[in-house]
Amino acid sequence: MNLNFSFLSEHWPAFLSAAWTTLQLSAVGVILGTIVGVLFALMRISTITPLKFLASAYIEIIRGTPMVVQILIIHYGLTTVGINLPAFMSGVVALTINSSAYMAEVFRAGIQAIDKGQVEAARSLGMTRTMTMRHVVLPQAFRNMLPAIGNEFIIIIKDSSLVSFIGIGELMYTARTLQGSLYLPIEPLLVIAVIYFVMTFTLSNLLQALERKLKKS
Amino acid sequence: MINVEGLHKSFGSNEVLKGITTTIRQGEVVAVIGPSGSGKSTFLRCLNRLEEPTSGKIFFENREVTGSQSELNKIRQRMGMVFQHFNLFPHMSVMENLLLAPTLLKKGDKTSGREFALGLLRSVGLEDKQDAYPASLSGGQKQRIAIARALAMQPSVMLFDEPTSALDPEMVGEVLDVMKKLARDGMTMIIVTHEMGFAREVGDRLIFMDGGVIVEEGNPREVMANPQHPRTQDFLSKVL
Numbered sequence: 001m002n003l004n005f006s007f008l009s010e011h012w013p014a015f016l017s018a019a020w021t022t023l024q025l026s027a028v029g030v031i032l033g034t035i036v037g038v039l040f041a042l043m044r045i046s047t048i049t050p051l052k053f054l055a056s057a058y059i060e061i062i063r064g065t066p067m068v069v070q071i072l073i074i075h076y077g078l079t080t081v082g083i084n085l086p087a088f089m090s091g092v093v094a095l096t097i098n099s100s101a102y103m104a105e106v107f108r109a110g111i112q113a114i115d116k117g118q119v120e121a122a123r124s125l126g127m128t129r130t131m132t133m134r135h136v137v138l139p140q141a142f143r144n145m146l147p148a149i150g151n152e153f154i155i156i157i158k159d160s161s162l163v164s165f166i167g168i169g170e171l172m173y174t175a176r177t178l179q180g181s182l183y184l185p186i187e188p189l190l191v192i193a194v195i196y197f198v199m200t201f202t203l204s205n206l207l208q209a210l211e212r213k214l215k216k217s
Numbered sequence: 218m219i220n221v222e223g224l225h226k227s228f229g230s231n232e233v234l235k236g237i238t239t240t241i242r243q244g245e246v247v248a249v250i251g252p253s254g255s256g257k258s259t260f261l262r263c264l265n266r267l268e269e270p271t272s273g274k275i276f277f278e279n280r281e282v283t284g285s286q287s288e289l290n291k292i293r294q295r296m297g298m299v300f301q302h303f304n305l306f307p308h309m310s311v312m313e314n315l316l317l318a319p320t321l322l323k324k325g326d327k328t329s330g331r332e333f334a335l336g337l338l339r340s341v342g343l344e345d346k347q348d349a350y351p352a353s354l355s356g357g358q359k360q361r362i363a364i365a366r367a368l369a370m371q372p373s374v375m376l377f378d379e380p381t382s383a384l385d386p387e388m389v390g391e392v393l394d395v396m397k398k399l400a401r402d403g404m405t406m407i408i409v410t411h412e413m414g415f416a417r418e419v420g421d422r423l424i425f426m427d428g429g430v431i432v433e434e435g436n437p438r439e440v441m442a443n444p445q446h447p448r449t450q451d452f453l454s455k456v457l
Contacts, residue, residue: 126293126294127290140306
């Protein structure tokens with residue numbers, strides 16, 4: 001097999017800006033997904049039945065349908081009801097919704113794994129439910145959940161490739177475009193595979209370092 | 218100081234407390250004993266509503282514990298509780314454990330809170346552990362810190378739920394010593410315990426519970442020396 005990477009000398013800026021787009025999409029998706037995920041996790045463990053039901057339904061539906069379908073529904077479906085989001089925004093919304101459903105389950109499991117005695121100790125001191133959650137439960141839960149959260153971050157970086165379906169110029173889209181225009185079957189894909197791996201591997205190492213740091217204290 | 222009127226508690230169809238009525242006076246040290254399953258821990262946990270009573274009323278310093286949630290949070294600030302399993306916050310240092318609730322709830326200035334907390338650590342003999350994390354402490358040390366943490370809120374009553382039951386035997390003494398000192402200083406204390414010697418020595422009143430009711434109560438020495446009720450006699454003959 002003859003691999004020809006000479007196109008990189010001319011096209012590397014395209015990959016660079018695509019990688020930046022992928023990073024932006026993933027970062028925003030992860031951050032918003034985490035925030036929305038915490039809210040849904042709290043709803044799911046609340047004692048208010050309608051909130052609980054709403055959260056469960058949301059989580060099950062989002063986890064139970066393919067992300068590509070969600071992306072296409074959000075982008076084209078919203079257009080039919082008169083909401084015209086730019087492709088990048090649609091991508092962010094789709095990634096946020098998707099990651100929030102998985103994050104909600106990670107947070108729920110993490111919160112429920114904290115010993116009941118911790119909550120009782122905090123409440124017996126007169127702390128409110130919110131104070132207890134914020135200062136006692138969530139910090140401990142977060143530490144336990146770090147590996148699962150890291151997993152989710154990595155999945156989002158990889159899944160962001162699916163937004164190429166709606167024409168966002170991220171890595172996957174750029175590779176497909178160059179594949180066609182340069183008649184190169186696999187070289188652009190190999191390039192983005194390497195870029196994706198560098199991103200996820202760096203993230204994975206950062207998270208491991210954070211885990212070690214938290215363990216020490 | 219604490220009035221309990223007709224307290225009932227059921228878990229599903231299992232009735233654990235079948236009508237408790239009692240009064241705890243200021244400065245009184247009350248030891249609650251009884252066989253396992255007698256409802257003594259549930260009784261204690263109802264006093265600050267960690268367990269929700271099924272029926273009955275509880276008053277503390279003329280405020281109703283069984284009232285609203287916001288009232289309850291204020292009442293809890295005045296009722297310290299010490300647990301069998303310590304329940305220290307493992308992600309915080311000893312000092313942070315002591316200061317968390319006072320900082321969040323009283324908003325007093327931090328330096329005086331820290332001074333006060335240091336004084337508490339000194340009184341439980343663990344002044345040098347203020348920067349340690351709970352994982353590095355022994356069971357006895359953890360329980361002494363837990364007592365100091367409860368005292369940091371300056372409560373007017375302390376509830377102890379089998380505070381020495383999870384400890385290795387050689388560490389029981391150091392925790393009981395701290396509790397004795399607290400009793401001498403006039404703290405109102407309600408202690409669910411299996412330590413009969415401690416109950417006799419420190420207690421002003423002994424409550425014997427069985428089957429969800431108070432079977433017998435009185436001066437610890439008298440009850441232990443001369444129990445009136447057959448169930449008290451039976452229980453004491455097994456543990457003394």
